[in-house]
Amino acid sequence: MKMEDMSLSGLENTKLEALAHDVYSDLVEDACLGLCFEVHRAVKQGYFFLDETDQESMKDFEIVDQPGVDIFGQVYNQWKNKECVCPNCSRSIAASRFAPHLEKCLGMGRNSSRIANRRIASSNNTSKSESDQEDNDDINDNDWSYGSEKKGELMHSNPNSPRRSKSLKHKNGELSSNVNPELYKYNYSSGISYETLGPEELRSILTTQCGVVSEHTKKMCTRSQRCPQHTDEQRRAVRVFLLGPSASALPDSDTMLENDGYDAPDGQLIMSRLQWDGSSDISPSDSASSKASTNNSESKRPKKKKKPSTLTLTTTGSGGERDKGQERERGDRDRVVSGGSGSSSSQNALALSSRKKRPKLPVPPALSIYDDLN
Amino acid sequence: MFSVKMSSEYCVFMYVALAVRARNYVAFNRSRFLFQINMSKESQMRAAINQKLIEMGERERLKELLRAKLIECGWRDQVKALCKEVIKEKGLENVTVEDLVAGVTPKGRALVPDSVKKELLQRIKAFLSQHST
Numbered sequence: 161m162k163m164e165d166m167s168l169s170g171l172e173n174t175k176l177e178a179l180a181h182d183v184y185s186d187l188v189e190d191a192c193l194g195l196c197f198e199v200h201r202a203v204k205q206g207y208f209f210l211d212e213t214d215q216e217s218m219k220d221f222e223i224v225d226q227p228g229v230d231i232f233g234q235v236y237n238q239w240k241n242k243e244c245v246c247p248n249c250s251r252s253i254a255a256s257r258f259a260p261h262l263e264k265c266l267g268m269g270r271n272s273s274r275i276a277n278r279r280i281a282s283s284n285n286t287s288k289s290e291s292d293q294e295d296n297d298d299i300n301d302n303d304w305s306y307g308s309e310k311k312g313e314l315m316h317s318n319p320n321s322p323r324r325s326k327s328l329k330h331k332n333g334e335l336s337s338n339v340n341p342e343l344y345k346y347n348y349s350s351g352i353s354y355e356t357l358g359p360e361e362l363r364s365i366l367t368t369q370c371g372v373v374s375e376h377t378k379k380m381c382t383r384s385q386r387c388p389q390h391t392d393e394q395r396r397a398v399r400v401f402l403l404g405p406s407a408s409a410l411p412d413s414d415t416m417l418e419n420d421g422y423d424a425p426d427g428q429l430i431m432s433r434l435q436w437d438g439s440s441d442i443s444p445s446d447s448a449s450s451k452a453s454t455n456n457s458e459s460k461r462p463k464k465k466k467k468p469s470t471l472t473l474t475t476t477g478s479g480g481e482r483d484k485g486q487e488r489e490r491g492d493r494d495r496v497v498s499g500g501s502g503s504s505s506s507q508n509a510l511a512l513s514s515r516k517k518r519p520k521l522p523v524p525p526a527l528s529i530y531d532d533l534n
Numbered sequence: 535m536f537s538v539k540m541s542s543e544y545c546v547f548m549y550v551a552l553a554v555r556a557r558n559y560v561a562f563n564r565s566r567f568l569f570q571i572n573m574s575k576e577s578q579m580r581a582a583i584n585q586k587l588i589e590m591g592e593r594e595r596l597k598e599l600l601r602a603k604l605i606e607c608g609w610r611d612q613v614k615a616l617c618k619e620v621i622k623e624k625g626l627e628n629v630t631v632e633d634l635v636a637g638v639t640p641k642g643r644a645l646v647p648d649s650v651k652k653e654l655l656q657r658i659k660a661f662l663s664q665h666s667t
Contacts, residue, residue, distance in 0.1 A: 176666070179580060180658040183587070185643070187600050187654065192642040194601075195610065196634040199617045203629055208621075 280382040284389060287376025354380050354402055362402050371398050579666070586665050596657060603650045613642045 202208035212218070224233040243252045248265045263269030267276065354362060354373060365371060370381040372390040380398070381390055587593040604610055620637040621629050 175576070176659060176662050179583065180655050180662060182580075183584075183596075183658050184651070184654050187593075187596055188643055188646060189639065190597060191600055191604060192613070192639045193635065195613055195642075196617070196631060196638060199614065199621075200629065200631050200634055203621060203626060 277382050280379065281387070281389070283377055283379065284372075284374040284381045284383075287374045353378060359403065366399050366402065370395055371402075373398055373401075583662060583666060587661065590665075592661055596654065599657070600650070600654055603653070604646070607647050607650060609642075609645055609647070609650075612645055613638055616641055 199208065223231050225231070226233075229235055239255045242255045244255055244258045245252050246258070246261060246265055248262070253261045260269075264272055264275070267273070354371075355378075357365065365380065365382075368385075370383045370385055370387045370390050372381045372394040373379065374381065381387060383389070385395070587596075616638050617634055620634055623637075624633055
């Protein structure tokens with residue numbers, strides 16, 4: 161029985177297999193037929209050969225499969241090794257660095273003016289701090305000063321990187337981070353030399369920029385008219401010196417000067433301005449007490465521009481608070497307070513912060529403190 | 535007149551021939567009859583199974599599976615290339631469906647890869663063994 165069963169099931173199996181085969185071939189034939197119908201329709205409708213062109217074009221656009229080359233046959237870093245000659249400075253520059261170099265070279269990019277200003281400011285800054293130590297260009301001390309410069313350069317190599325501005329911003333809370341790093345970080349030697357400029361250029365520069373000539377480098381300060389390193393007196397002096405006595409058109413301080421009856425001599429104004437002119441320079445110790453008064457003075461301040469006042473660094477933190485009328489009185493008081501440090505401050509008189517006062521922007525005390533450190 | 539006397543031998547002979555013929559006839563028909571019975575059983579079974587395949591949607595599923603697998607393995611492009619040859623042979627304007635079918639189907643059947651064939655057969659057999667009576 162078993163044998164029969166097995167043979168029967170064997171038969172069944174073969175039958176099953178045959179059946180399965182038949183079903184399978186039916187399915188395959190259906191597939192073939194479907195494809196033939198599709199092709200025939202494509203031929204009759206005319207879109208069968210659409211994805212092909214003539215043999216030549218097919219060869220042109222064939223997929224490339226070589227090493228070092230993409231599938232279109234283009235080389236990846238083809239321009240890496242090429243060098244271009246800069247039309248400005250006639251140096252040969254790597255191709256990938258050419259555009260940024262051109263920006264700096266022509267002075268036309270977004271950053272170039274910023275860098276230039278900063279350089280000048282910092283070179284003025286360092287030169288000013290040196291001249292504070294000794295009033296003249298003293299070669300003996302150059303080593304010391306240059307040494308500090310070099311050290312400064314080494315430490316801060318990338319003035320334009322964002323991280324610099326980020327770290328400094330929160331320290332001082334100033335709106336423009338440009339000012340702060342320029343003061344004490346970067347030392348550059350480029351700047352504007354007034355000897356090479358014509359009168360028109362001088363005038364244009366002087367109307368837009370501070371322009372005070374640094375003793376040390378003989379270059380003009382390129383910071384704004386309100387740069388805290390120089391007083392209005394200095395600016396006026398420079399203008400008188402460069403443009404002629406009647407041509408000084410310093411927008412801020414002329415009238416103030418007249419009011420005070422102060423006669424600014426040519427050349428080094430700062431030496432003669434060691435006396436206080438009634439500017440309120442608030443020492444850090446006095447800041448709390450005098451803040452209220454300065455606030456008042458701000459509100460009452462006349463519309464005219466402020467007369468700059470020399471500052472002694474040690475005493476004055478905030479630059480800004482000066483008001484003509486009330487400052488006199490306060491200036492006297494301050495002078496008394498700062499009398500002790502007067503001698504030392506005289507040395508620093510030339511240095512940085514004399515703040516030009518604008519009603520809205522008091523220079524924070526932190527500035528002068530750092531100046532003092534220099 | 536001849537003598538109407540028939541020999542008994544002749545009669546016997548006649549009778550035997552007739553008998554044989556009758557038997558042959560019957561036997562032959564019987565075998566044919568049997569064969570038809572078997573065949574019809576099988577074809578009945580076939581018809582029944584095919585019907586089941588269609589009714590349960592299994593045939594459609596198998597068709598789709600086969601289509602997908604053939605595209606995946608590149609069979610479709612191969613057969614299309616064959617079609618192109620037939621077209622170039624016969625001329626673009628005068629190609630008929632029959633030309634294509636006749637030119638392509640036998641080769642197409644042969645071009646199906648073994649893996650696809652095996653998988654499909656497996657599925658069919660599974661279905662059959664499940665649903666055959």
